[in-house]
Amino acid sequence: MSTRTRILEATAELLANSPTGEVSTRAICQAAGVGQPVLYRQFGDKAGLLAAVVDYGFEQYLEAKRARVPSADPVADLREGWDGHIEFALAHKSFYRLMYSTSSTSAPTAGAEAFRLLERTLERCAAAGRLRVPPVVGARMVMSANVGVALMLITRPENFDDPELSHRVRDAVHARILSEPASAPSAIAPVAAHLNALLAASPSTALTEVETALLRDWLTRLAD
Structure with a gap:
């Protein structure tokens, strides 16, 4: 599984289980096993990540x-x-x-x-x-x-x-x-x-x- 796919799937899972519908980029990075610079390099910002999901x-x-x-x-x-x-x-x-x-x-x-x-x-x-x-x-x-x-x-x-x-x-x-x-x-x-x-x-x-x-x-x- 590619790094990008791992981030996308981790984001979807965390958001689905969030009682508020919100999740931090830090939690996403921890779940996907990547650093925040990797996330921003892949998606630009959080809005870009959510659109990609x-x-x-x-x-x-x-x-x-x-x-x-x-x-x-x-x-x-x-x-x-x-x-x-x-x-x-x-x-x-x-x-x-x-x-x-x-x-x-x-x-x-x-x-x-x-x-x-x-x-x-x-x-x-x-x-x-x-x-x-x-x-x-x-x-x-x-x-x-x-x-x-x-x-x-x-x-x-x-x-x-x-x-x-x-x-x-x-x-x-x-x-x-x-x-x-x-x-x-x-x-x-x-x-x-x-x-x-x-x-x-x-x-x-x-x-x-x-x-x-x-x-x-x-x-x-x-x-x-």
């Missing part, structure tokens, strides 16, 4: 996401993505609490990537005619619920001890944003979302840019 946590999370090969069933991929998120949170509690801390002053680039990966899965659901809402709306709903459940399981285990809680919330959110395979011509919302996703992926040459934008605006309203 959050980025490191997101990078660990994204490694598995990037490596996953999409299956032929985007809905199954969406379910697996939720479960994988919870598994990561429970296996890396120290980093996870920092990744989604309300005290964070900036959103890491990796956090935006995590959202975009989720949105792409939902775009595939829309292209398959399985999404009731626009992909970005579905991504916001899924991520906020996924993160909320994970944080409750980590920070309030005495109150959130139902082993089926994650699956119950997952299924409830998915039921709101997903539809059954279209079989009735009156299923307007999923059809609109489907067509919107297809237009985004492959714009029609029969329409001007303005016409396409107007059509996509109408489809977004019908899908919402």
